[in-house]
Amino acid sequence: MTHNEGGFTDLPDSVSDASESILFRSGMARKLDILSESHRRMILLLLKEGTIETQADVKVRSGDQKKEVERALIHTHLPKLDDAGYIEWDRETGEISKGPRFDEIEPLLELIESHSDELPPDWP
Template sequence: MSFNSPNEQKWAERWDQLFDVLSAEPRREIIISLRDAPPDQRVPLPDAAESPNQSMDSETLAIKLRHHHLPKLADVGYVHWESEPFCAQRGPNFAEAEFIVEKVFESIEEIPDSLLKNCRVLGELGADD
């Protein structure tokens, strides 16, 4: 791929970062939890990162959040987080991640079955419609 300007490269990098950040379920769950909360509200962790698709105890999830998932979300400005109390809130670039999650939810009926099979989060959402 050839870029004509540094701005084009930054644009492509933003999209790459967005999909990289959304590639892990705990990070998607945090974005969904914040999307469902009022804009200025914090969500409790690790609860906001838990998913019916995961079989991880809360303590292990909290460790993974602190050392991997939350720094990755914070580095691109999707969330701000604190250790005490352990919580997250929307960051200045939250709308980027929220946009993708919204489009997936709006398109639930168009998602191929192979992506819905065994996904409890999207399966429940599709059943609600």
């Protein structure tokens, strides 16, 4: 395998065309970055299930009342999800709903859910 500034130019023969397509699909890195944090995954999964409507619901469901978690939700996680278009978040009312691009991340959420028993116990 060779590598240059633009990325990998030659992949091992064991990498199928389908896998290569997934590896270099536009936006995959951003989706994985979004899903890399447990609070963001929780928000998206709860929205998928239809069990949250406000940022207060997220705080209660997280079981963690610490100010740091609330600050992280308000200043990092909710804005990041909103900016990506996966949620719509009204900062004034705290209302959260599926965003215009939620359907782009939903297949990855379904994959996580359907294979959760196969993930290592310490998986983030």
